[in-house]
Amino acid sequence: MNKALIRTIDLVKIYGAGESAVRALNGVNLAVTPGEFVAVMGPSGCGKSTLLNLLGALDQPTEGEVWVAGENLAHIKDVDAFRARTVGFVFQLHNLIPTLTAWENVEVPMEGQSLGKKERRERAAHLLELVGLGDRLDALPGQLSGGQRQRVAVARALANDPALILADEPTGSLDSQSGEEIMALLTKLNRDQGTTILVVTHDRRVAQSARRIVRMKDGQIVGDHRLDNPLEEDLRMLAASRLGQLILDGDENQADYLSSEERECLRKILARVA
Numbered sequence: 001m002n003k004a005l006i007r008t009i010d011l012v013k014i015y016g017a018g019e020s021a022v023r024a025l026n027g028v029n030l031a032v033t034p035g036e037f038v039a040v041m042g043p044s045g046c047g048k049s050t051l052l053n054l055l056g057a058l059d060q061p062t063e064g065e066v067w068v069a070g071e072n073l074a075h076i077k078d079v080d081a082f083r084a085r086t087v088g089f090v091f092q093l094h095n096l097i098p099t100l101t102a103w104e105n106v107e108v109p110m111e112g113q114s115l116g117k118k119e120r121r122e123r124a125a126h127l128l129e130l131v132g133l134g135d136r137l138d139a140l141p142g143q144l145s146g147g148q149r150q151r152v153a154v155a156r157a158l159a160n161d162p163a164l165i166l167a168d169e170p171t172g173s174l175d176s177q178s179g180e181e182i183m184a185l186l187t188k189l190n191r192d193q194g195t196t197i198l199v200v201t202h203d204r205r206v207a208q209s210a211r212r213i214v215r216m217k218d219g220q221i222v223g224d225h226r227l228d229n230p231l232e233e234d235l236r237m238l239a240a241s242r243l244g245q246l247i248l249d250g251d252e253n254q255a256d257y258l259s260s261e262e263r264e265c266l267r268k269i270l271a272r273v274a
């Protein structure tokens, strides 16, 4: 299956049956190569979480195929082992086990893998240090802030050094600073370790961390853009817009809701990309 880490073929997912059936995915073809950082965007109910669940073998398609790391998920015998080996999940509601400490939560996915008890504990502590929680190893989820819990969830997703991280609105329940920290963490992983990341988000700022934006609507992919430099891409659009033209032309009167400093600053930036 060539070099794709993820490949879906004519993926269809129908929930329920008869009159109440919902066609959540309606022919999705997506290929993601190793090392990509992909944001999946689209309106509520368009099938983003459904797609992620199928990619992570949390659910099965009604029709079509999902291939991950060269394996057809429909033919995998031990799905739990596949997930533990290949995929790290981060969800909006981080679903940590409330009765286990941060440390123990991160150890859970390593159980049944090759590491011994001592190595597991050491690795879990190391991962929690990596996400900035080295001093909260023994805290229960209830004793942590939302952002800290989400960081535990990221550490847990990294437990088995997965090739792929699937994140479903990982910043959705966080304040903007914690959200930025989580995204910075994912960006660093992608850049330093080449971890492939697929993140579902409604947040444009989150999507700017990604190098590729896949847009969905009504169970289908309706847009797929690779950005070499997302910010630059935005600036180009602004430069091409009427407001951009006014600023570039130095037309003081028509862009008068900007201060003169703002106008000058924007003019300099836009002149570079125009």
Ligand SMILES: Nc1ncnc2c1ncn2[C@@H]1O[C@H](COP(=O)(O)OP(=O)(O)OP(=O)(O)O)[C@@H](O)[C@H]1O
Binding pocket: 015, 016, 022, 023, 024, 042, 043, 044, 045, 046, 047, 048, 049, 050, 051
């Ligand atoms: N378990 C389920 N049973 C029945 N219908 C479902 C189920 N899960 C999702 N759906 C329906 O499938 C469609 C796609 O849902 P999905 O959760 O994938 O959307 P989404 O893009 O993740 O939306 P959001 O941005 O709100 O999270 C929706 O119409 C939803 O109501």
Ligand SMILES: [Mg+2]
Binding pocket: 048, 049, 050, 168
């Ligand atoms: Mg969703």
